[in-house]
Every structure is written in C-alpha cells, then in structure tokens.
Amino acid sequence: MRSRFWWFWLLLVPGMFASAQGQSLDRILIPQMERYENDIQNTYREYQKIYYEKKSSLAELRAFEDIISIYVAQILEIYETLSLSGFGNLDRPRDIAARALIYRSLIYLEKAPLNLEYYEKACYDYYRALAMFDDSDAIPAIFKKLPNSVLVGAKEYNRLIDVIDFKGSDLYAFGKVNLYLRNFKITTNLDIDEMEFMRVSSPSDKMKYTYLLAEDRIKDAFKNVLANDGRSSTFLALPEGSYFIKSKTKGRTSRYVYLSALYIRANQQHNYFVEPLVNWFIMYESPATQKPRLARLVFGEKSTGAGNGKDPLYSKGGNKDKKIEMEKLIKLTEVVNSALDRVAADQIFNIKDPWIRNKFTNTVAEVINAHIHTPNYHNCWSRWMLSWIISKEITSKFSPETEVPTELIKLVYYCLKEI
Amino acid sequence: MKRNQKSIFTWSLLFFIFEALPLLGQSANLDNCWKSQRYTTMLDTMLSVMLKPIEDVYQQHDFIQTFGCAYEEDDIEQNSIRAVYRAIIQSIRNRKVSLRDDLDTILESQPPRPDNLTREYSMYVNIPTQGEPKAARYEIKILDLEAVPTIESEKAVWTRIVTRYAYKEDFNIAPIADQNPSEFVKIMGEAQQILKTLERRKFNKLRKVLNIDSEATMFPQSIDELIFGDSMTLFDELNPDNNYAGIYLGKGIFTCETPNHGVVICKFGEERLYQLRIDANSFRRTTPLYAELNYQAPEVILECLFLKYAHEKPKSLPTLGVIR
Numbered sequence: 001m002r003s004r005f006w007w008f009w010l011l012l013v014p015g016m017f018a019s020a021q022g023q024s025l026d027r028i029l030i031p032q033m034e035r036y037e038n039d040i041q042n043t044y045r046e047y048q049k050i051y052y053e054k055k056s057s058l059a060e061l062r063a064f065e066d067i068i069s070i071y072v073a074q075i076l077e078i079y080e081t082l083s084l085s086g087f088g089n090l091d092r093p094r095d096i097a098a099r100a101l102i103y104r105s106l107i108y109l110e111k112a113p114l115n116l117e118y119y120e121k122a123c124y125d126y127y128r129a130l131a132m133f134d135d136s137d138a139i140p141a142i143f144k145k146l147p148n149s150v151l152v153g154a155k156e157y158n159r160l161i162d163v164i165d166f167k168g169s170d171l172y173a174f175g176k177v178n179l180y181l182r183n184f185k186i187t188t189n190l191d192i193d194e195m196e197f198m199r200v201s202s203p204s205d206k207m208k209y210t211y212l213l214a215e216d217r218i219k220d221a222f223k224n225v226l227a228n229d230g231r232s233s234t235f236l237a238l239p240e241g242s243y244f245i246k247s248k249t250k251g252r253t254s255r256y257v258y259l260s261a262l263y264i265r266a267n268q269q270h271n272y273f274v275e276p277l278v279n280w281f282i283m284y285e286s287p288a289t290q291k292p293r294l295a296r297l298v299f300g301e302k303s304t305g306a307g308n309g310k311d312p313l314y315s316k317g318g319n320k321d322k323k324i325e326m327e328k329l330i331k332l333t334e335v336v337n338s339a340l341d342r343v344a345a346d347q348i349f350n351i352k353d354p355w356i357r358n359k360f361t362n363t364v365a366e367v368i369n370a371h372i373h374t375p376n377y378h379n380c381w382s383r384w385m386l387s388w389i390i391s392k393e394i395t396s397k398f399s400p401e402t403e404v405p406t407e408l409i410k411l412v413y414y415c416l417k418e419i
Numbered sequence: 420m421k422r423n424q425k426s427i428f429t430w431s432l433l434f435f436i437f438e439a440l441p442l443l444g445q446s447a448n449l450d451n452c453w454k455s456q457r458y459t460t461m462l463d464t465m466l467s468v469m470l471k472p473i474e475d476v477y478q479q480h481d482f483i484q485t486f487g488c489a490y491e492e493d494d495i496e497q498n499s500i501r502a503v504y505r506a507i508i509q510s511i512r513n514r515k516v517s518l519r520d521d522l523d524t525i526l527e528s529q530p531p532r533p534d535n536l537t538r539e540y541s542m543y544v545n546i547p548t549q550g551e552p553k554a555a556r557y558e559i560k561i562l563d564l565e566a567v568p569t570i571e572s573e574k575a576v577w578t579r580i581v582t583r584y585a586y587k588e589d590f591n592i593a594p595i596a597d598q599n600p601s602e603f604v605k606i607m608g609e610a611q612q613i614l615k616t617l618e619r620r621k622f623n624k625l626r627k628v629l630n631i632d633s634e635a636t637m638f639p640q641s642i643d644e645l646i647f648g649d650s651m652t653l654f655d656e657l658n659p660d661n662n663y664a665g666i667y668l669g670k671g672i673f674t675c676e677t678p679n680h681g682v683v684i685c686k687f688g689e690e691r692l693y694q695l696r697i698d699a700n701s702f703r704r705t706t707p708l709y710a711e712l713n714y715q716a717p718e719v720i721l722e723c724l725f726l727k728y729a730h731e732k733p734k735s736l737p738t739l740g741v742i743r
Contacts, residue, residue: 187493200734242735255449258729259722263688263736272688273642276493277670278718282725284671285688286642287697373659 026087029078033096036071038148040103043068045151047107061111068104075100094132095141101129102142102160106152109167117210123174123237124213126164130382131235137417140384143409161388162403173209175264176381177236179283181221181274184230188276191247192222200242200261209239218245240266245283256280269381332365332419339414347407349399360398367394368415387412452618452723453570453611461490461569461577461717462611465604468563468577481590482560482581485509486601490571491715496530498576499564503531505603505712507559510582511544513597519543519554533566533576541585546593555589557582571717603712610647610709614720617674618727620682625666625674635703637710642671642687645702647709647716651675652701656694663695667702669716672725684724685732692733 047064079097083090108122133140142160149156150163157163164171184190197215201207214236221234241264244257259282262272271286340361351357371377371390380386391409395402453460465488473484487506489498504526511518520542531538540559545552563579584590609628616624626632631650639645645667653675655661665675671686677693690697704710 185493255726255729258726258732259686261689263691265691265736270688273671275670278722280722282670282672282686282722284686287687287699 026082029082030092030096033075033078033093034147036075037096037100040068040071040075040100041148041150043071044103044107048110048152051110058114065107065111068107072100072104091138094138095144098129098132098141099146099160101125102164105129105171106163106167109170112170116208117212119170119208120174120210120213120237122168123171123176126168126171127176127235127237130384133384137413139406139410139413143384143388143406145406158403159406170209172267174237174239175266176269177238177262177264178269178271179218179221179234179236179274180271180286181225181232182230183275184225185276186226188281189279190222190276190281192219194248195219195222196246196248198244198246200244207239207241211236211238211243214238214243238262238264240264247280259283267381267385329362329365329369332369332415333361335415335418336361336364336368336411339411339418342414343407343410345407345411348405348411349402349408363398364394364412364415367397368412368419372419383413383416384409387416390416449723449727452720452727453615455570458568458570458573460611461488461571461575462604462608464488464567464569464575465577465601465607468579469600469604471563471579473581474562477560477581477583480583481587482583483510483513483596483598484562484579484581484600485513486577486579486604488575488577488601488604488607490569490575490717493572493574495566495574495576496532498566498572498574499531499533499578500526502576502578503561503564503580505601506578506580507540507582509599509601509603510559510580512602513599514544514582515594515596516544516546516555517552519545531561531564531578533564538562538564546589548592553589553592555593556585558585571719603714606708606712606714610714610716613648614668614716614724617668617684618724620674620684620728622664622674622676622682626664629666630705631664631666631703633705635705636707637704639702639704641699642702646704647714648706649702649704651703652698653690653695654698656691656696665690665697668721668724670718670721672721680731683732684728686725689732691736694737 043064047061047068050060050064075097079090079093082093087093102125105122105125108118108125112118112122129142130140142164145158146160149158150160151157152163152167155166157166195215195218197211197218199207199211217234217236221232224232243262243264245260246257259277259280262270262283263285264270272283273286274281274283276282340357345351345357349356349360351360367390371386377386380389387409388404390412391404394408394412395404465486469486473482477484485506487502487504487509489501489505491501492498504522507522522542525540525542529540538561542557542559543554544557546555559580559582561578561580564576565578566574566576569575584593613625613628616628629648629650639649647667647669649667651665651667651673653663653665655663655678661678663676663678665673667673668684672684673687674682674684675690675695677683677690677695680693683689683693685692687697708714
C-alpha cells in the first residue's frame with residue numbers, strides 16, 4: 001500500500017512540475033512579448049516624427065531601425081521558444097510576432113522613397129507575418145483589432161490591414177515566390193557560386209523596385225539542399241516580371257534560361273518546385289488553381305472532363321444559362337446563410353432585421369459570384385486577402401463610409417472555403 | 420601583329436577543344452531529340468540484345484529468360500537495381516505468380532553492379548492454387564548486366580536474367596509461363612513514338628494514342644502523383660468557360676493546346692504566358708500501363724523537347740491588372 005502511495009507521488013510530482021513550468025513560461029514570456037510590442041509601437045511613432053523632421057539624419061533613422069529590429073528579433077525568438085516547448089495555445093504569441101513584423105515592414109515603407117531597397121525589405125517582413133497563418137483557418141493578426149490603436153499621420157488606426165491599405169500599396173507590386181528544392185543528390189551537378197539571378201528587362205521597363213536580396217536567398221537554399229536530404233525551401237519577394245537563373249561559366253545556350261525561368265505577377269503567391277534535370281535544373285510552378293466546387297453544388301458530381309468542353313459553371317447568356325445563374329446564386333445564398341451562423345453576425349452592420357439580413361446575404365452572394373468570373377479569383381494569393389478585397393466591395397455597396405467589419409472578412413472567407 | 424593573330428587563333432582552338440566540345444556532347448541536339456552522333460537509343464540497344472536466345476542448359480532446366488533496362492538515375496548502381504528489378508518483375512508477370520518477399524530490399528541489400536559478382540538471388544513467390552496460395556522458392560541468375568551509354572543517359576544499364584522455381588514440384592503445379600521478354604521495352608517503344616509525335620507537335624494524334632478522351636481509371640490528386648501520359652484541363656484566365664486539354668510528360672513539363680499559339684511544350688507555370696490556368700482538380704489517368712511499369716520519359720528528351728521551341732515563347736506574362 002505504501003509503495004503504491006510513493007509511486008503515485010513519483011508520477012504526479014514531475015507532471016505537476018512540468019505543467020507549472022509551462023504555465024510560468026506563459027506568464028513570463030507572453031507579457032515580455034507584449035512589452036516589446038509596446039516598445040515597437042512607440043518606436044514606430046517616434047520614427048514617423050523623426051522622419052518628417054527637417055533635421056533628421058539617415059544615421060538617426062538607422063538607429064531606430066536597429067532598435068526595432070532588436071525588439072522584433074526578441075519577439076521572434078520568444079515565439080520560437082514557445083512553439084518548440086510545445087506550449088498549448090500559440091494564438092496570442094503568434095499574433096504578437098506577426099504584428100511586430102508588420103510594424104517593421106511599415107517602418108521600412110516609411111523610408112523606402114529614400115532608399116528603394118526598403119520596399120523589398122518591407123515585403124519580406126510582410127510575407128513572413130502572413131505566412132504564420134498558412135495552413136490554419138485562424139484569422140491573420142493583420143485583420144484583428146490592435147491591443148492599442150496606432151497613430152499614422154494624423155489618423156488613428158485600430159487594425160493593421162487599414163494601415164497597410166493606406167500606406168502599403170507598394171507591397172502589392174511584389175509577388176511572393178515559395179521555392180521548394182527537392183530530389184537533389186550528391187551526384188547532382190551544381191555550381192552554386194556561379195549562379196546569377198536576373199530579370200528579363202525590356203528597354204521600356206523602368207522598374208521602381210529592387211530584387212537585391214533574392215540571389216543570396218536562392219544560393220543559401222541551394223547550399224542547404226544537400227545537407228537536408230536533398231530538400232530545402234525559401235521564399236522570395238520579387239517585383240512583377242520574368243526572372244531566370246543562369247550559370248556564369250557553364251557556357252550554356254540562352255535557351256537554357258527557360259528551364260530556370262520564374263514568372264511573377266504582382267500581389268500573387270507562386271509555389272515553385274526546383275528539381276535537377278540532366279546537368280542543370282528546372283523550376284516549375286505547382287498548379288494550385290482549383291475551379292470552384294460551386295459547379296458541383298449546382299450540377300452534382302458531374303465531371304467536366306479534359307478537352308474543349310464548356311464548363312457549365314461559367315456559362316453565360318441564353319435562357320438555360322440564366323436558369324443556371326439563378327440556381328448558382330440560390331446555392332451561394334445558402335452557403336452565405338450557413339456561414340453567417342459561424343460568425344458574430346451582430347457585428348456585421350445592422351442585419352438583425354430579417355429583410356435587411358436577406359438583402360445582405362443576397363449582396364454577399366452576388367459580389368462573390370461576380371468575383372468567380374474574374375481573374376482575381378484564380379490569381380489572388382491567399383484566401384484571406386481575397387476575402388478582404390471582396391469584403392471591401394460588399395462594404396462599399398452595403399454601408400459605404402464605414403470600416404470593413406472583421407466578422408464580414410471571416411464570413412467571406414468561410415464562404416470562399418465552402419465553394 | 421600576325422603572330423598575335425596566330426596566338427589568338429591557337430587559344431580559341433584550344434578553348435573549343437577543351438571547353439566547348441565536351442558541352443556539345445552533353446547538350447541536346449535540338450534538331451532531332453532522338454539523334455546523337457555518339458550513342459543509340461535505349462530502345463535500339465534493347466531490341467538488339469533481346470535477340471539473344473536463352474542458352475540450352477537453362478532452357479532444359481525450366482528457366483525463362485527476361486530483360487530489363489534503366490536510364491532514369493544519374494548513377495550506375497541505382498540503374499542496375501532498377502534494370503534487374505524490371506527483369507524480375509517481368510518474369511513474375513510471365514509466371515502469373517506474385518511476390519512474397521520485398522524485392523526492393525533484397526536488391527538494395529545486395530546491389531547488382533556491372534563489376535561485381537552478385538549475380539544470383541533467391542526469393543519466395545506465391546503460386547496461386549485452388550485454396551491458399553503456395554509459397555515457392557524462386558531462383559534468379561543474372562546472365563548479363565552492362566552499363567551502356569545511350570541517348571537517354573550515359574549511365575544506362577541493361578540486363579538479361581533467367582529465373583525458375585527452385586523445386587520441380589512447384590514448377591509442376593504453377594501456371595504455364597509466358598515468354599514475354601520485356602513489357603517495359605514495349606512501353607518504352609510506344610512512349611518513344613509518342614514523344615517523337617510530340618516533337619512534331621501533332622497534338623490530336625497524341626490525344627488519340629493516349630486515349631485522353633476516354634473514361635479515366637484514376638484521378639491523381641496532386642502533381643506528385645502525375646506520371647507520363649496523364650491528362651489535365653486548362654482554362655482561359657479571362658474566359659474560364661473555354662477549356663483546353665493538356666498532357667503531362669514528366670519533371671513538371673507538359674504539352675497543351677493554346678488559344679493563339681497552337682500546341683506548346685511548357686513547364687507548369689508557363690501556361691500563364693498564354694493566359695491559361697491548370698485546373699488542379701482535373702488530373703486524369705486513362706492509360707494505366709505507364710504507372711504500372713513505372714515508366715518515366717528520359718530527362719534528356721524532355722529537356723530537348725522543352726528547349727526546342729522555348730525561343731517562341733512570350734517573355735513575360737500577359738497583363739491582367741494589379742489586384743488590390
């Protein structure tokens with residue numbers, strides 16, 4: 001009996017200790033992150049003041065950038081510690097880390113007109129912040145209400161997406177490229193130091209933005225590939241255009257550059273696989289586009305097949321097509337109605353009245369339906385960003401001059417996911 | 420001055436011999452992807468070695484002869500393993516029995532190489548009977564295993580093996596064996612014809628040969644599951660109701676019809692140069708044989724087909740407007 005008692009305590013005490021340690025980690029580190037975030041916000045405010053002062057010097061601005069970078073590094077380090085320690089709910093630390101990166105991105109954007117390289121730097125932070133919410137349905141921090149409002153110019157903002165919308169249009173000129181290197185072997189013929197990353201430019205091309213950081217990131221990914229079982233990955237922020245990697249000394253014909261060509265559209269995400277091919281390598285995009293399942297909702301699981309067929313989803317004109325269009329809208333309205341149950345509907349305008357609610361769901365269905373017919377639907381780089389674009393349009397139709405409600409963004413996101 | 424010119428000429432000649440000449444050998448002959456001054460194709464090599472008859476001594480002892488080849492890897496040992504694997508699987512198919520052991524593990528643990536003497540293997544197979552399948556010991560002898568440079572790869576390997584049941588009583592109850600020397604070579608020949616047709620950009624012919632309009636036997640879920648001959652649907656970015664067919668070749672390279680540029684050979688992502696998008700839900704497999712025999716189009720040929728018409732491609736994506 002006594003030995004059982006000791007066994008019980010032997011098992012319980014380390015468990016309690018570990019749990020207490022986890023809690024104390026949470027109690028110490030998260031407030032620490034919040035303090036750093038507060039400091040970042042203050043630094044951002046000071047930076048704006050100094051930037052617009054007549055006597056401000058580049059050295060001063062640089063000092064502020066360094067300070068903010070130290071805070072960001074600390075926050076990211078704590079976030080990494082918490083994720084590695086198996087800390088339960090990472091939502092709060094992830095939001096803080098994402099916000100910290102966005103603040104630094106905003107600082108870079110502030111200075112970018114003086115130094116064009118800063119647009120590129122801002123983009124890397126912006127992409128990194130958004131990537132924290134990949135593979136998750138959690139709403140990115142950028143759309144959430146800030147713990148403390150932020151003063152930009154003369155206006156106070158409660159969400160970072162509104163600040164980005166006001167200040168960050170240059171970010172939309174870049175495209176994000178995720179590079180996944182795979183299947184490389186020790187026998188693969190690679191001359192990493194001789195690689196050169198270049199842009200296809202035309203004489204009329206006056207590019208405002210730089211892509212100076214890309215080459216080193218590509219080379220690093222190639223250097224890591226053999227150390228990581230033939231796989232490695234990285235991401236790049238590139239201004240719209242066509243790019244290629246060429247070898248300085250291999251003496252290959254100009255056609256070889258087509259194998260390593262990247263085609264970038266602004267404000268899109270591209271996933272490229274990089275694999276060895278004969279004595280060089282090939283970079284090809286992963287086709288992530290999927291036509292909406294809406295066709296299947298309307299027409300059942302009927303395959304459209306490969307070939308020159310017409311897809312009933314996109315049919316236009318004619319009585320039959322009008323009927324299909326109506327059916328599609330009815331289905332979409334059903335999707336919107338069921339998605340409304342998943343969000344705090346009372347925070348989206350004033351839709352308590354059944355008539356207004358009905359009008360609202362119809363508007364949402366119509367705007368989403370209109371977007372399905374545009375290239376935006378296939379090209380937009382993240383479902384959340386597309387939800388933001390559609391929500392802005394719905395707001396302008398339904399309640400102009402008001403802020404886009406966060407719950408509306410969520411609603412549109414759920415609808416897009418469903419179709 | 421003349422002396423200077425002479426030395427420049429000598430240096431240029433030396434550069435050509437030591438630097439440029441080896442590269443000419445490596446790079447594809449873009450006029451005809453299947454032609455090389457130095458090598459023949461794997462298919463031609465196989466067709467000539469497959470004329471070799473089985474020796475009387477083996478025939479008298481119930482052995483059957485099968486062949487295998489491989490060119491996919493950049494390594495002779497890996498290609499040897501693949502070639503022997505294909506030859507053994509062919510003999511298993513001919514005998515209408517199934518494997519009981521893990522053939523991959525057996526070959527990987529004692530890899531067959533052209534220069535070593537691991538030439539005999541033994542494993543177990545299941546002979547189908549009226550009731551429970553019967554386990555039978557199976558003997559494999561590698562008679563030939565040669566590395567032979569071909570157009571497909573300088574490290575290609577072919578093999579000739581003979582196989583039989585270790586015990587006569589198993590032979591007596593087993594189904595009568597076929598004498599097919601190599602189904603893989605047959606498939607390789609068909610694929611070569613397809614790739615040659617593609618080199619002339621005859622898409623409709625390809626469509627018929629690969630049967631892409633018939634019912635699919637499988638729907639690959641991602642590009643990692645795609646193999647040679649799988650089809651897909653592309654749609655116009657601006658008019659999504661216009662669909663076009665595409666056929667996957669390997670290593671991210673595919674061929675498709677386009678609205679204004681005819682038949683093109685491009686890598687994934689380049690369809691957007693023609694204002695097209697691939698519907699990732701539309702992958703279909705109508706010809707399962709290439710998957711069953713694990714056929715992969717030779718990289719050298721894929722590279723050549725891709726580069727052959729590359730200069731005709733638009734240099735950048737069409738403008739669709741910035742999305743904000």
